[in-house]
Amino acid sequence: MNELLNDILFLPERASTFADRVDTLHYFVVGVTMVASLAVGTAALFFFFRYRRRKPAQTTEYVVPSVKTEFLFVSLPLIFFLTWFAIGYRDFVFYTTPPKDAMDVYVMGKQWMWKFSYPEGPNGVNVLHVPANRPVRLLLTSRDVIHSFFVPSFRIKMDALPGRYTQTWFEATKPGTYQILCTEYCGLSHSKMLGEVVVLSAEDWDNWVKEQRQGKLPNRQDALADLSLVPHSARMAEQGQALAANQGCFKCHTVNGEPHIGPTFLGMYGRLETMQTGQKILVDEAFITQSMMDPGAYILAGFPNVMPTYQGKLTGPQSAAIVEYIKSLRTPDIRTGASRGPVYEPLSQ
């Protein structure tokens, strides 16, 4: 039945947990509107003939509709619209909330390819390997212009923006190969910016990870070329640590829990920070990246606005590596508390 409906509406295969939800709502909306427009069309045709003007002098009698019919005409569509909204809202929450145990993959779009890096090391160009039946969270960014990551069979689509992270997630339901398209016009070869997601069974996935560890992927060097500052074999967090040292982050940030000119990196990820404006922000990948690219956008309460911007100094994979490094400094004890103030009083006070 579902396959037939897919064919009628020319929908692509459904291969993620999200696809079923999207399509159910889609069928519901399309089905109801089709039935409704058919009913309106038939009624119109019927009225043309039944109430056509028969004599030149014929007049139409004045009709006063009952409150009941008026009520019916208002409430019936309203009920449908509200139901669609409720289902859509429920699915939206599902779609925007990656499960806590999701596996992270960094995605970088650039003219005209997709690069994927896993926190554990392996990298890929245009081919994303993931295990079936496991949630995967994608952290997307772009090296140049806006791109958009679209996997029709998963019904997911998310923009990749330069200097910023966006996220989306999916759980693939069956092993296979699925197409990735860029859906934001991004220049000359936009239409050739294609990739594929290879969904592997649990066993194949384990084998693939083992193979990657042994460095058998042919384009591995190529994918890591962006991280030229650090040895190619290092894991992402280690690469991040080397980059942070190289970029002078440790002049202002410690990793032992002590505040310095800036807040400590220890336990920073996942902390609920208070800004000078009183606004509270949860420190996630997007916020850490924004702090590096545009540090003046949000200033932490109790700290001076002295952090330089790293926009243009760090490539996408480099800032992803630093984010991964800061994430690796999670500690359960320090995580929930707010940052303490700086060790010195800022000059302006």
Ligand SMILES: [Cu+2]
């Ligand atoms: Cu693109």
